[in-house]
Amino acid sequence: MSLRFTIQELSEYVEEIFPQIKDDFEILEISEQASRVRLKVNFKHLRPGNTVSGPSIFSLVDCTAYMVILAKLGKEALAVTTNCSIDFMRKPSGETDLIAKCEILKFGKSLVVADAKVYSEGMEKPVARAALTYSIPP
Amino acid sequence: MSLRFTIQELSEYVEEIFPQIKDDFEILEISEQASRVRLKVNFKHLRPGNTVSGPSIFSLVDCTAYMVILAKLGKEALAVTTNCSIDFMRKPSGETDLIAKCEILKFGKSLVVADAKVYSEGMEKPVARAALTYSIPP
Amino acid sequence: MSLRFTIQELSEYVEEIFPQIKDDFEILEISEQASRVRLKVNFKHLRPGNTVSGPSIFSLVDCTAYMVILAKLGKEALAVTTNCSIDFMRKPSGETDLIAKCEILKFGKSLVVADAKVYSEGMEKPVARAALTYSIPP
């Protein structure tokens, strides 16, 4: 199975169907097994303490994994997130973009399982780690 | 340990320190062991398919549990979310508010563990369920 | 959909196909939406510190939820555990049986989602809480 979108096409498609996240994300890499996406951190992503909010980090990992599913299944993709278990390990700066790296562990007929780690750009140790499961309807 | 805030005081305090979520949430109930919070669903909370986005639901459960911690520990509360495992079970309508009900399972010296269920207002079965852990620094 | 087994029949069936757990569990209650199972704690379930080991508690919650699936789907049930997120909150005594109470949150065509809480018999507060997901093949 090869990819149905280039990064450029995928970015345009997401902006078209999902205007709420326009300008938030930049897709950096995408392949059949992995993806890398940047969260362009701005005021709306912050929480008290000048750090990035949990929901913004959740949003980033979910988006990063979903890009692989969309790229593989195409515009008809109806996969939905069924579970996400996320660990927040370090406090990212609110002045730095976040980069998520996602690895697909299983791309089954009905379930996709992915791992993601989130880095504050330039830091070596991850700020968060997530396990995600998606269900693909028959 | 009694509560350090009324619902009114807590709402004002959150709006003061966390302007990004102003107008999103309404605290409906709060006690030492439980809380109930409404997400006033609007355009920014939606994703394609006229449903509420995963990050918005995450934001609701995290806020609902955090309100109990804040009400018990007061303004000095420095508790941080360390883990959230969330299951998305049913697709909520994008035209209906969501209500989260949180129950505190453990309020320890260093860890707080909570359960939350999320309902589309008026529906009997939950759309999501979450397990949350918070770490309280010494 | 009604239940295909009585407690007695279900107990006998499990002992027949799964001899490794013979004598470990006692099914106390079973319905379409819930179940309650006892772990008869003995030496093999303990870990250092005279407490019940994590894998034994995991085994109990998995068994408790699976009993409902088996009772609803019958002997042809091929459901498999796909995810379990478990929080260990209090240290149970190694001299007391454990009781798990399971609630089914969703019994879908392809996914079953359940909640379980585990109590040291006679204690009011739970020692562990688990979220479980099962996949049912088409």
Added chain:
Amino acid sequence: MSLRFTIQELSEYVEEIFPQIKDDFEILEISEQASRVRLKVNFKHLRPGNTVSGPSIFSLVDCTAYMVILAKLGKEALAVTTNCSIDFMRKPSGETDLIAKCEILKFGKSLVVADAKVYSEGMEKPVARAALTYSIPP
């Protein structure tokens, strides 16, 4: 911080304090950031379908991560597992040993966060993946 045990010393110590798992595990590698442990699969680890049971896999990932904590903190280690989120992705053969590879993502003063993947020996793709959190008392 260097390791307080060699593999040989650690193995002997575990067998001494935790006789219930004697002969089940073989520590293959251990460092400050990672570990690798074999589960010597035998009858007691199996479930119907000639595959390894979920609790046995849980036991393996928990043991693999705990070995690093024990090796770093020494015999006084009182760390306890507080959360494990585990995804079962593929069905391992009941005739093959399992190998878990654990990576420490954070070794904090009060919390340790680890990732583990489990392989059926000789297979390239993981059968399970787990996220584990341990609490270290002050």
